[in-house]
Amino acid sequence: MVTIGINHLGLTVRDLDQTTAFFTDCLGWVLLAREDSYPRTTVSDGTCRLTLWQADRARAMTGFDRKTNIGLHHLALEVPSRDALDELAAKVRNWPGVQMEFNPEPMGTGPRMHTMFSEPGGIRLEIIWPAS
Template structure:
């Protein structure tokens, strides 16, 4: 089998409507660490120790067009993995109480397999999936 030329995701850059609100979501809710910032851009760099996210502020959030997964080309969603179904269930309960989070669907089986997943819109307008592999 031939190996791919690339070696995994280095980072993912997301343009958001409110960079501080999105940064706070990752740091305060998902326990990411802020590992850098570029105030003049502005941008924050946050990481869970495996995945690095670059959060960019939209220049004019009021006129920015939110992504529509049915009509736009671009990031449909991104997925982060948690350590199991119990963590996913607890996180779902926590996320329900956050005003700027929209839960698309609660934890459910992914396809026909034992992996669980849920989908949500995070502060800043990005669609995110959380997955809990079968143990």
């Protein structure tokens, strides 16, 4: 193998401040960098690093459609326990602008569990408890 993993994932978002706040204030991630002249932030949970880019507000924005857009389908994040999944899902569900797709439920026949939602900026996220 020549590569050794993902360095970061870059995502274009509808509202940089709103999405950055979701990751830092709701999910508890750390803000690593901010560059207002090329509007972007970098956030991390200590394992995963995301660069969030402000969409060009001077142009018409098109919301993401996982069934017709080429590229990102969703971003899946892992939690260490079923309790952590339930607690985070409750927090996310009550976060302003979040659109829940479904609450925690078994993946297939279980015991793995997951929840899906779109954060306020439109990025589709999945939270998984792998039950391992």
